[in-house]
Amino acid sequence: MSDDFNLNCPVPIDNHKTVQLAHGGGGRMMRGLVEGTFLPAFAEKGKPFVPHDSAVLEPCDGRLAFTTDSFVISPLFFPGGDIGRLAVYGTVNDLAMAGAKPLYLSDGFILEEGLSMETLRRVVCSMRDAAAEVGVRIVTGDTKVVDRGQCDGIFINTAGIGAVPDGVEFSPGRVTPGDAVLVSGDLGRHGIAVMSVREGLEFEGALPSDCASLAGLVDAMLAAAADVHCLRDLTRGGLAAAVIEIAQHAGVGIELEESAIPIAEPVAGACELLGLDPLYVANEGRLAAVVRAEAAEVVLEIMQSHPAAQRPTIIGTVTDRHAGVVELRGPLGGRRIVDELSGEQMPRIC
Amino acid sequence: MKYIDEYRDAVAAKKLVEAIRSTTTRPWNIMEVCGGQTHAILRFALDEMLPGRITLIHGPGCPVCVTPIEIIDKAIAIASLPEVIFCSFGDMLRVPGSEKDLLTVKSEGGRVRVVYSPMDAVALAGKNPDREVVFFAIGFETTAPANAMAVVQASKLGLDNFSVLVAHVLVPPAIRAVLSSPENLVQGFLAAGHVCTITGIDQYRPIAEEFGVPIVATGFEPLDILQGVLMCVRQLEEGRADVEIQYTRSVRPEGNPAARKTIEEVFEPVPRKWRGIGEIPMSGLALREKYAKYDAAGRFSVEGITADEPAECIAGEVLQGRRKPHECPAFGTRCTPDRPLGAPMVSSEGACAAYYRYRRKCSGRACPACRRK
Structure with a gap:
């Protein structure tokens, strides 16, 4: 799954086998995590990444559908899926129920201190694959790390925007x-x-x-x-x-x-x-x-x-x-x- | 699904209903003892298929429902202790004690776990030597062998951090209590098939003889229940009062001797309070002296806890078949599955919960509840 993962990380994540509180601290370690793990998976290929506080999106045809969902499943991996796939499909499906074509997702990660980096990478790869399959782009995100015991490995929130074609009204x-x-x-x-x-x-x-x-x-x-x-x-x-x-x-x-x-x-x-x-x-x-x-x-x-x-x-x-x-x-x-x-x-x- | 679909066959059910109709010449009141049977009757609307002269009375056979409030309070006191991991079957977590339920204890930081087998609790004790693992041993004769085996296993493994809070109850004394009541309406019984699978049917013969009532050990699928009713009605119409087995694919007359032996090795009959009914002589099980050190009530000194039932709850009358759940003034208003006054509204097998779930809303002629009026 993670074979083709592109690790161009200024702070090699191999130095940290587990997530540390500092990975959410806003400093070099957090930048290393973002640039080494999240960007290779989610950034648009062939376009330079410009750090910003918001994703700026082009207007789309039709009305907008907007939804959000949080994922707190235990175990993180289960037969037929994992929390990453679930976080993409769950929000995509909520958009689809309104008849919307899913366009953009955000991801908000809450990570538990001590979570294995390998687990995080598997989940991120899974989200990348699921998003690619659906044709939806993950355009913005956030990461927080909480003390060990304060969350169960990984919590993910995704919000999604989709376009509802004219004439479609499911309600x-x-x-x-x-x-x-x-x-x-x-x-x-x-x-x-x-x-x-x-x-x-x-x-x-x-x-x-x-x-x-x-x-x-x-x-x-x-x-x-x-x-x-x-x-x-x-x-x-x-x-x-x-x-x-x-x-x-x-x-x-x-x-x-x-x-x-x-x-x-x-x-x-x-x-x-x-x-x-x-x-x-x-x-x-x-x-x-x-x-x-x-x-x-x-x-x-x-x-x-x-x-x-x-x-x-x-x-x-x-x-x-x-x-x-x-x-x-x-x-x-x-x-x-x-x-x-x-x-x-x-x-x-x- | 194999072994399920055959027992839910509409054509066969119709034939049985027809046979019951042609056999019945007068009104009969038949009690299904087990909550699992009550659930199936309501779920498949079997009572509506039966001729009007057959009344099914829902019996006290829901172990969650008859567990007295003071045992729930004891469970809550133990589960609230910081050193304890309290293990229970899922049904018990929402049963209200005097002030709260086990789910509330969990939300307050108590270690309350749902387990699917008492052996899971034994394994947990092995893995957590620095904690006290307590298993809430409730149920009729059906769950008693596995719970007894858990105690034997803990003893063999030398697990001193394992104990059980015992609230086991026995069916035959409850049937006797129903029949001994001066207000008794019940003329025949569908005994609980899974209980009889363990105990056999010999214990029921003296009851059938003494009170002159037919008792049919019956299964839980629609065809089982309809056939049990037919067998019971035939006896009533013929003036017989025998003990018969409908659930022959599971029940043998002698029961399961190995399981009975395990129960006898670990437990002994004692008087037991039943929720809403009161104390019934020799109707419960307690650990024998040999295994007394596994008794959680003794270990955590909660024997002294007593509590009264909420005055408004008519659980006792419902569990003895004197009133139907919807005849309770609090039904569906002050007592709902979200805020239950009594246990029959909590357990999925409780009569009140079954009525609430399947028969509550009457808003038109097509509504199943309305059609019953």
Whole structure:
């Protein structure tokens, strides 16, 4: 991963195997870290780097979308991703949900004193690769170092700016009764993958996180932009949190078909075992789309032909009954309410 | 998913419901003992599929819900000690004690960890010789063998920094308590399949005989529960009061002798307070004298802590099937999963939490809760 890393560092970072408080102190060591680690990864190739307090950006076509997200995941590396990829994709995906083409990111690092430089470099390389894949530029950043024990290795904040093409308007306000609800893939992979590493749970077969950019998929979906009413990425709180939020903000009811909701076998098994409901488990590369009923099949086909969608499915409909409530029709025909959780899901006793 | 989907099959469920309908000639009240069964009944709306004359009463089989508030207070006192790493299954962290819960202790700097097995706590004790590692041993007969094994293991490894706060409870004395109440409505029981997997069914025979009630050891999937109800209704209609096994893929009449032996080696039956119900004779487990040094309550001198239940909480009546959760005046208003008054609103298996989660909002004819009226 870091083979092609260009180390043109005035203070050779090899002298420091770990991050020191001085790396955030504003002096030579900090400059060494910035010029030796961050700039080679993020600076625009072929252009001289001019130190400045701000990135100055060209105006773009369309309206601007602006978002921010912070990433505090433990462990930093997990099957299918790491905190660096997550920090890029997370903010990119938030922009994409507004229909925006992601253009620029900022990165704010909070590093724990004693963090291995190798770990930091792996994360930075990962961010560089993810940004290159999406076609977004990391144009500004900041680094702080805190005393050992005051953060968990690396915390990253990214903010993002994107351009929303004219005529694109994805918002709960456009959701109307009769609309179809789709998901772009099977649910719960990220939450279960991270939990399995964090808690040392072992399952048969690898279960990588679904951590991925949704920008390409949304770009493809713009072909049907007029029919797409609302998008949500299904991160914390999973599908349940996203659809409940849509139902409440749009003032509509949403009915989901439990048997239609795609869940991979290892995720379903882990959830059964731990007493978790996969509807509430986090994803990092899945979205829900509310689309005009007549266009549902078209949007589904667009999703099916895009690699970022895995088993896209129509899972429910928007209704004018019981506004603000999400109902799930179970495999036996019974209905139940999908409720907001009080906090995190807790594995049960037996 | 193999071994799950088969037991959620809609066609087979319909057939069982039909069989229950054609067997039933009068009203019957059947109690499902286990919180896991309550959860499945509400999640799959099984109670709505059953004929109106069959009433399911939700029993006291949620170990989180019946743990008395004073044991939670003891756990909180121990977890707050600076030298302690307090390990618990996730469900217990949000259960309110008199003043706070274990999550609050964690936020105040206490070392509170969620573990998935008591053996994780034993391993933690091995890795942290300078700390006291305490495991919150709660649950019915299902979790008792693994918790007993953890104590045996700690003893073998000579881990003097490991101890357990024991709050184990037993099912048969609870069934006896429900049946002995003058207000009892229950005419038949679905016993908890996983408990019977450990204990077998012999302990239930004297109860069935003495009180004249059928008891069916039942599983947790929709078809298990419907078949358990059918077996129970058949007995009721035929005037029989036998102990039967529906959950044959897991329960053997003799149970799991090795697991029972481990429980008996480490624990002995003692009187135990149940949240909302009060003390039930010989309904709990405590460490035997041989393992007394692993008793966290003794080690940290918290035996003296006592506490009263919040007066407004009707958990006792809910846990004995006398009232439904939504019949409580505080339900969904002063008592919610965010601010629970009592434990049945906290645990995912608690009857109040299940009603809150699946049956709360009534805002139109299509709402499942409204249709029940």
